[in-house]
Amino acid sequence: IAGITQAPTSQILAAGRRMTLRCTQDMRHNAMYWYRQDLGLGLRLIHYSNTAGTTGKGEVPDGYSVSRANTDDFPLTLASAVPSQTSVYFCASSAWHRTGELFFGEGSRLTVL
Amino acid sequence: KNEVEQSPQNLTAQEGEFITINCSYSVGISALHWLQQHPGGGIVSLFMLSSGKKKHGRLIATINIQEKHSSLHITASHPRDSAVYICALVPNTGNQFYFGTGTSLTVIP
Numbered sequence: 001i002a003g004i005t006q007a008p009t010s011q012i013l014a015a016g017r018r019m020t021l022r023c024t025q026d027m028r029h030n031a032m033y034w035y036r037q038d039l040g041l042g043l044r045l046i047h048y049s050n051t052a053g054t055t056g057k058g059e060v061p062d063g064y065s066v067s068r069a070n071t072d073d074f075p076l077t078l079a080s081a082v083p084s085q086t087s088v089y090f091c092a093s094s095a096w097h098r099t100g101e102l103f104f105g106e107g108s109r110l111t112v113l
Numbered sequence: 114k115n116e117v118e119q120s121p122q123n124l125t126a127q128e129g130e131f132i133t134i135n136c137s138y139s140v141g142i143s144a145l146h147w148l149q150q151h152p153g154g155g156i157v158s159l160f161m162l163s164s165g166k167k168k169h170g171r172l173i174a175t176i177n178i179q180e181k182h183s184s185l186h187i188t189a190s191h192p193r194d195s196a197v198y199i200c201a202l203v204p205n206t207g208n209q210f211y212f213g214t215g216t217s218l219t220v221i222p
Contacts, residue, residue, distance in 0.1 A: 033210075040214060041214065042199070042212040042213060042214040042215065043199070043201070043210075043212040044212070045209050045210065048208060048209075056208055058208070058209055059209055088154065090156060092156075097208070098143065098144075098203050098208070099143075099144070099203075100161070101146075101158045101161055102146060102148070102158050102161075102201070103158065104148075104155070104156035104157070104158075106154065106155050107154045107155070107156075109154075
C-alpha cells in the first residue's frame with residue numbers, strides 16, 4: 001500500500017543520546033516535512049524539503065537535523081536528545097511544496113528521560 | 114502568535130446531529146487544509162481548498178477568502194466521526210504551514 005512509513009513507532013531515550021527517526025515514502029512526492037505535535041500547541045514544522053537534495057528550517061529547528069539524499073527518504077536526527085524533545089513526531093509529504101494534499105505517517109512517539 | 118483559531122475546542126454531539134467546526138485566520142493564504150486525527154494518532158487529509166466549497170460523502174468544507182474563514186460541516190454525524198479535526202493554512206509567503214490546535218469531536222450513540 002502506497003504511503004509513508006515511519007520508524008520507530010515508539011522509543012524511550014536517555015538524554016544526551018543520538019537518535020534518528022526514519023521516514024520513507026513511495027509516492028514519489030517532491031516535498032517532505034517533519035512536524036512535532038505537543039498537547040495544546042498543534043503541529044509545528046521542524047524541517048522541510050522541497051525536493052531531493054534541498055532542505056530548509058521550519059518553526060522549531062533547533063536540536064534537529066535532516067537530510068534528503070533521495071526522493072524517498074527523509075530522516076530526522078536528534079544529535080543529543082533533551083527532555084524537551086519528548087513529543088510525537090510526524091513525517092508528511094505532498095506532491096509539490098505548499099501545494100497538493102498532505103499525506104502523514106503514523107507518527108513516532110519519543111520520550112527523552 | 115495565533116495565525117489560525119479553531120472553534121469550538123471541544124464538541125460533543127448526539128449521533129445524527131449536524132456539526133460545524135470553524136477556522137478563522139489572520140494571514141493571506143493560498144490554500145487551507147482540513148485534517149482528521151483519530152485516537153491513536155494517525156492524521157488523514159480530508160480537504161484542501163482555496164475557494165468555494167467541497168463535498169465528500171457526509172463532509173462539506175467551505176471557505177470565504179475575503180472573510181478569512183473556513184468551516185467543516187458533518188451531516189448525520191456518527192460515532193466513527195469522533196476525532197480531532199485540524200485546520201491548516203498554506204500562507205501566501207514563507208515555507209511553513211500554520212496549524213490550528215484542533216477541535217475534539219465526540220459523537221455519542
